[in-house]
Amino acid sequence: MQTRTRDGLILLLVGVLLGGGLAWLLGRRQETPPAAPRALDAVPAGALLVATLDLPALRGSPAFASFLREEREIPGLGKVRDVCGFDPVAALTEVAIAVPAAGEGGDFGLAAAGAVQDEALLACASKVIEARGGQPVVSTVGGFRAVRDSSAEGSGEIAVRPGGPILLGGGAYLRAMIDAAEGRTPAVGASGEHDDIARAVGEGAARVTVVLTPEQRAELGRELALSGAGRSPAAAIRAGGVGLALGPEIAVHAVVLCDAEAPCAELGAAMRAARDARADDLATRLIGLGSVLERIAIAADGNSLHARVKLSAEEAGALVERLASLRGLRQPAARPAPAPRLPRESDGSGGSDAPRGDAAAPPRGDATAPRRDAAPARRDAGAPPPDAVITPRERAKPDAGAP
Incomplete structure (x- = not known):
């Protein structure tokens, strides 16, 4: 009896410990903070x-x-x-x-x-x-x-x-x-449409997905017909996306999803022709984009069309700098220019001067206005026009030498 009683007490103790441990673990699980919002x-x-x-x-x-x-x-x-x-x-x-x-x-x-x-x-x-x-x-x-x-x-x-x-x-x-x-x-994740194109594009540090509604696709078809393009394979596009994967090389992968295989194959042929024509363009080559376009592999795979290209980190960095320069994304000297005009407009001769504040041509009644506008004008004049192909480093040289 004593042995059986001792064994029973031991089993009871083990059960209590296991139950208490399980309750503690469940309590800790409930106290775990929720995942950070996405x-x-x-x-x-x-x-x-x-x-x-x-x-x-x-x-x-x-x-x-x-x-x-x-x-x-x-x-x-x-x-x-x-x-x-x-x-x-x-x-x-x-x-x-x-x-x-x-x-x-x-x-x-x-x-x-x-x-x-x-x-x-x-x-x-x-x-x-x-x-x-x-x-x-x-x-x-x-x-x-x-x-x-x-x-x-x-x-x-x-x-x-x-x-x-x-x-x-x-x-x-x-x-x-x-x-x-x-x-x-x-x-948006509950719809599945953007998830489909995102999975086709793959993981990346940057990703863009586009899903057209039936109304938008119908409107696209009508616009293509009115433009004289006739039946265009682009009217079969239902979704598209592009992803940017970072690593020793920077990989760009674009995907287009079509209604059927034939339009995707036809669209791929049109895109390859456009790629070749654009790669031979002089302006494209001057900004360093011609060699990148030549390396883009475009291939249809059933109802999807894929375009892939890889760049070295140095090549991608130089290309981003040039594209940003052409689009005016990196012109710190020109951006602050509107700030001095704000008090001058409010100190002007009245509300009628406000619309002329953004105009560069008409002279202002304030004799000092041309001098205040002159500094930004000289900086803009030293920079290349939007169509010019000059990198930020090349543009910095004439600015550094300007008086």
Whole structure:
């Protein structure tokens, strides 16, 4: 009896310990904080275009790091850190940009995830609005707090909640993003259409997917017919996307999904012809894009069409610099030019002068106005015109020698 009693007590003790351990583990499991919100969770279903950026990966790439440098500026106000006391972008890890299929819902929406300082961000946005002469208004929408400029009808809003995400949009589309983020309406991942093209493109530090609605495809077919193109294989496109994978080499992979195999094969032949013609263009070769176009492999695979090319990090960096130069994305000397004109317009002879503030040709009544405008004009004159093919480094040489 004593042995059986002892064995029973031991089994009871083991059971209690196991049960208590299991309860403790379950309790710890329940206390585990939820996963950090993703930017895509705030993109409503039915978007026409969705673009995602992996910011840590892009920051670590020599080709793109300079575009994400911390010293960002707010046009006319100065550096972000000086205005707000911190840089909201520096702690972000993921950005998603969406364009709704219906234009009346808003032009676009932006969602960002990462280490979010919600109160500091709202204060920063309010400072920027006030510095520009606006009237910031903070409101609560669901679990988010939003700030907008009440003096500018139709202006965008910034919404944020503790832990994120940060949302930027306008009107009804911002509300739709909040509903998606809080699970009241489906997010873009629930539709599956963007997921299909995203899987075809593959993982990447940057990715763009486009899904056409039946109405948009019908409109595309009508426009192609009216343009004289007749029956074009482009009318068979239902979705497309492009991804950018970073590594020792930078790989670009674009995919087009078609209704059937024949239009995809026909579209591939047309794209190869366009590639060859563009690669031989003198302007294309001058900016260094000709050799890249020649290496693009375009091939149809059933209902899909694939285009692939790989670049070295140095080649990609130089190409990005040149393209940014031609598009005016990197002209820091020219961007601050409008700032001095703002007080001059308000100090002018009245409201009738305001429309002329952006015009370069008409002289102003203020004798000092031409001299204030002269400095930016000299900087612009020293830079190449948009069609000129000069890299930022080449452009910096004449500027450095200018008086």
